[in-house]
Amino acid sequence: MTALEQALTKGEFAVTAEVAPPKGTDVSEMMENAEFLRGKVHAINVTDQQSSVMRLGSLASCHLLKEAGFEPVFQLTTRDRNRIALQSDLLSAYALGIENVLCLTGDYVTLGDHPQAKPVFDLDSVSLLMAAKSLENGTDMAGESLEGAPSFYLGAVVTPGYEPLELQLLKMERKIKAGAQFFQTQAVYDPEVFRRFMESAKEFGVPVMLGCVLLKSAGMARYMNKNVAGVSVPDSIIDEMKKTDDKVTTSIKIAARIIRETKEMCQGVHLMPMGWERHVPDILDEAGIAI
């Protein structure tokens, strides 16, 4: 059982944070960022060509983190690989001792830096979960038996601020039926939005980790409001970021406050520091969370 699974199933408040692989082969910054998280999180998510921008692979990065003594969460999207490659990567992950997998569809290709690339989407997040589950049961999607089956802790994502929420919950339920054992959410800044979501989502009985993207400026908040679906930063928070002389301290305060206000509603927090990994320990301290 992974540390993340242990935390989420034993009723501890689980903490994860993501790091992004570099565009290139120099992993030193990613590894330094991971060091800030050592002892502070149960596991570290590694993004898979986030926003469809070509980078070093998630699987290789997970392996490097694992070698350095971290527990990785392998983010796997269906955008770039067909079912043969996806199943193969799942087997590869397990062979490297990587057991937490976050199954995603992935952003569309034209949003990234290779808009000319062929969008694969042979599977989607739901059928990827089903494929992973099938591998665990010793057969691949074609029904062929495996010599040695993997065992995963399978995660998925959900957007609490989605309208209509019922439709997002329908997808969430399909993910659970397909094999999702935990959820990490899209960024939430309004505890009321999260409360409304959790009122329905808690019925599923599957652990949910609140998604928290660190705000770096009022401009970033406004940009997300305009461009990132399901994310709504309240005006009061934008004002806080606008008025402050110390963006870092204010950002830490805001994140810690949101975590404090929501932690009773959910089973953990997933931090997306976007390069501010060094501030994650302060946020957790201020939110009163220690693992």
Added chain:
Amino acid sequence: MIITKAKPFAEILQSLEGENTVFLVGCSECATVCKTGGEEEVKQMKARLEQEGKTVSGWVVLSPGCNLLEAKKEFRKAKAEIDRADSLLVMSCGGGVQIAQEASGKVVHPANNTLFLGTVERFGHFKEYCSMCGECILDMTGGICPATRCPKGLLNGPCGGAKDGKCEVNPDNDCVWIKIYDRLKEIGKLDEFLASPVHVRDYSVNTKPSTLVLERSKTGRNNG
């Protein structure tokens, strides 16, 4: 119908470089509706090419441009003009270009880019509703196709990306999953969808290039 868009004239001229005499081929069906290869556009093309110093030995609008026997028949009638031409400029879909090549044995140039299988909203307004996947799932999705109308072709529900009901990939488009959801609710089939197994496409049903030969059938319905 097959939706086509005219290539820029400069690109067409470039493809005709070193050739003096051209025979034009149009199509009476899709390319006529798309205004890329009907009689009107063929005549315009003739005039423009002549302005550029080309000789147009003749033209024909096939009915339709993608029918091999029709093309052979019409090309026989225009044999002298076609023989005189260095090449054929084909103003139809990519299917028509290849049929023209097979039927004439001549060098062919496409005058259009072929875009998608389109429905006609109103004159000159086309939308892609079907991507010819070979295993229609419209019964399950309230008569609205997510394999085509969702950029990611999601079959098991929406992504998290819709904003104000619009698709994050192209905000001009409604999120098709919100449309499907509304429709399934309306016709009381939402629970049926939720209870349905995980949907996965079978790409082996239409390995390219597809062919179909009609079988003789007593019911009159092809291959059913």
